[in-house]
Amino acid sequence: MTSPPPPSPPPLGEFLQARRARLQPGDVGLPAGTGLRRTQGLRREELAALAGLSIQYYTRLEQGRENNPGGAVLDGLAAALRLNEEEHAHLYALANHAAERVPAGGGPADREIRPGILALLARVRPWPAYLLTRTSDILAANPEVFALFPGLGEWPPERRNSIRYLFLHPMARGLFEDWERAALSTTAQLRSLLAADPRDPELAALVDELAAGSPEFVGLWQRYDVRRRRSDEETYRHPRLGEITLAFEVLRLEGGQRITMYQPKDPGEAGREVLRALAESAAAHPPRRAG
Known part of the structure; x- marks a missing residue:
């Protein structure tokens, strides 16, 4: 019997995973280490340490089990992920949606032609x-x-x-x-x-x-x-x-x-x-x- 595919990560977790995968240890001043790395990009524990977070808390963020990160957490993640200003703002927007601090977008696209x-x-x-x-x-x-x-x-x-x-x-x-x-x-x-x-x-x-x-x-x-x-x-x-x-x-x-x-x-x-x-x-x- 075929196992069902794993659930898709929530939007905030997807963003964190994707941007973590793009960084190598040398990009953030970490030693590359020896042997073959099984993780594409930084490991969760590496990024968590760079952002000043516990690995448990960071894992919950990626998995969507923590939906209310504060500004200090988001700023730490933005710095660790080397986000530019626009990407930093995008991280905040996704976090605000995850925490339901803002309503979902305004429904169907406006198709009125004035x-x-x-x-x-x-x-x-x-x-x-x-x-x-x-x-x-x-x-x-x-x-x-x-x-x-x-x-x-x-x-x-x-x-x-x-x-x-x-x-x-x-x-x-x-x-x-x-x-x-x-x-x-x-x-x-x-x-x-x-x-x-x-x-x-x-x-x-x-x-x-x-x-x-x-x-x-x-x-x-x-x-x-x-x-x-x-x-x-x-x-x-x-x-x-x-x-x-x-x-x-x-x-x-x-x-x-x-x-x-x-x-x-x-x-x-x-x-x-x-x-x-x-x-x-x-x-x-x-x-x-x-x-």
Whole structure:
């Protein structure tokens, strides 16, 4: 008779385990010792000692049997795990959820599309721009978005999601010049959503789908990098437009929505030519309609 799989660790315990596994003794000033280490990364007792905790207490934290760590405990763990400021805040957020000091996230994603947002997406053309939910479902987009991301417009509207496109669309890996960098950044952004609601069913469903379809996603998800989506730039090897580099800005709205707008990195004639080419491609290759 097959034994059932072990229960998944709670979100706080999962974060602690994942970040502990990424540290080696030499990273924190401990001797490597002799012989083969059976533990990936630091042992529980090593991390507990670095954080000033008993091994019993730390084990209860990882297993979810201790749900109310105080600030001094969390700060000690953050220092021991070498967390940056954003990761430190994420640790606090997970602990607050574990202790039920904050309510779970605000329910289903806000999918309302305000008329003013639609007008903005049209007004900024030919800059590609779209409206996303917190889990990156595309609620609305101007035509240049579908020109920039070939194949996205062939998916039915309910399937259009920028993270799903990156990991599961067959054209995405060739489109992004540095796909690995984009995948790492996107997975870290998805991980950061756990701070809002570790039990978010929409997030869980998306993660399950990506894990089933992309081994690369599984490896990146297990790293437990945390990073909110920020303004940046991306280079694309576009099948119709050649190599183009676009900067993008992220504008956050109420309800977890955000607008992402792209513009050429080059503000001169070369950049204007990119925009003209996007507009022409958008006119020639309209997205699939609903229904």
